[in-house]
Amino acid sequence: MEKRTVDPWKWGEYTNSAQAVDVKQPEGTLYCSGQVAIDENGQVSDADMRTQLLQTIRNVEQLISEAGYECRHIVRLNVFTTSTAEFFTTCLDVYQGFTARHGIKQATTLVEVKGLYQTATVELEATVVK
Template sequence: MDSHPQEAVTTAGAPAPVGPYNQAVKAGGVLYCSGQIALDPASGAMVGGGDVEAETRQVLANLQAVLTAAGSSAAQVVRTTVFLADLADFAKVNALYAEMFGAGIAPARACVEVAALPKGARVEIDCIALLG
């Protein structure tokens, strides 16, 4: 018997996956969260109208919902990846990111500019967090 089974995490507080993946997976005391874009969990529609700050707020709310559903928190996040459609948005995204991850020990992070994100999103963030 596997002593570290995998467990999918699902919450209505974050957008439903649109492909063959889970919102997050628990494995070996660690939570691996899929990337979130600014989708409204109820309607599945993009929010923000292209405003990167509005998108970032929704992305972080979606991540928070997944973390909470898994029994984790922003304080337990150890690694994030921030994907930006335009690196010129870095300062705006970083200011909002710091509101969620700036207290205590901030997570290790990578931030990269990408050619495109799903649904025309300007920002996507994923994370890895500890459980318990």
Template sequence: MNKTVINPWQWQDHLGYTQAVEIPLATHTLYCAGQAAINAQGQPVDGTMEEQIGLCFDNLDTVLQQAGYSLKNVVRLNFYTTSIEQFFAAYGQVMNRLQRADCVPSSTLTEVNALAFPQLRIEIEATAVK
């Protein structure tokens, strides 16, 4: 995959994302539904923000692999959280997963009042290309 990172500034570099990613002539695009802390039986899993972030990424990895992609193919991540404060307190978990995969996506973070189940604190939506 040939991609160009577009960063007019440097301040976002330590946060693990980029302002834009250009993929010329991508042959396939995968739009992933939001992945939350849901187990294989479809039940929400209560846990800390860090634990839920880990399960969100595990679920995203499962979806990506099933479709023949990996986290490295992800060019956009949208984070929906019920607490930006808790999210940033656990942001090391996000950075660890992205750095291990050599993934530097464009990204948006939004605080919401609630997610699909009251136990959920975070949901991650992804777009991947190859």
């Protein structure tokens, strides 16, 4: 697989993402359903958004790994949250740490929504290539 990011504007260097990701000759593509803070017993967290994001990231990492892929090959990562203001003030460092830890440079969209599954406040939806 060959992966190239496209970021035609200088400000793009500071967004912790890419404006586009070009993938050539992938061996496979994994389309992940949106992941929220659900524990191994199927219980949705009612914790604060930061705590939920930490669990959500663990779920994303486990899902991708068990599917035989690597987080560093995430090419699209959509974020859905019930409050973008809260996400930026309490979760941005966690999100940036996740992408930096895996060397992810992805196309991304951040969307504020009225509600998510049960008590979830943040959801991540990934596309990963091999």
